[in-house]
Amino acid sequence: INADLVDCIVAMPTQLFYTTQIPVSLWFLAKNKKQKGKTLFIDARKLGTMVTRKLRELTDEDIKKIADTYNAFVDGTLEDEKGFCAVVTTQDIAKQDYILTPGRYVGIEEQExxxxxxxxxxxxxxxxxxxxxxxxxxxxxxxxxxxxxxxxxx
Structure with a gap:
């Protein structure tokens, strides 16, 4: 984190793989980030659709939403979306004891x-x-x- 290599972390939903039901996180690392001193956190755990009792798939729309979010971050046009994504500075990550769980930063979505x-x-x-x-x-x-x-x- 302090070397400013972590560009983005995406928390994926459970049951995406046949061999395990646990959730995974995707880490995007970059030596020359466009957004210096910032990391994008995406909480995609609520995305996807169950195709069998034990397997979930991301739809094309889900993949597009994640990709568009990342691209907006890189372009510097992304606005935080409560419960889904947040751009966090390295200093704020340090204040959170370097915990890199997206849910910590994106919060929970507002309920109507x-x-x-x-x-x-x-x-x-x-x-x-x-x-x-x-x-x-x-x-x-x-x-x-x-x-x-x-x-x-x-």
């Missing part, structure tokens, strides 16, 4: 306020949860009865 007051929302959600619990007890009873009817009582 749905206009429902918190107390009302919690009351509604608790009510829905209570109904779901009641339904689950009914289903549990039905399952036990049917298993018992075929000789597999619990």
């Amino acid at each position: 306020d749905d206009g429902e007051p918190f107390e009302e929302k919690m009351g509604r959600l608790i009510s829905e949860l209570s109904e779901l619990f009641a339904k689950s007890h009914e289903l549990e009873t039905q399952i036990k009865e049917r298993l018992g009817a075929i000789g597999y009582g619990l």
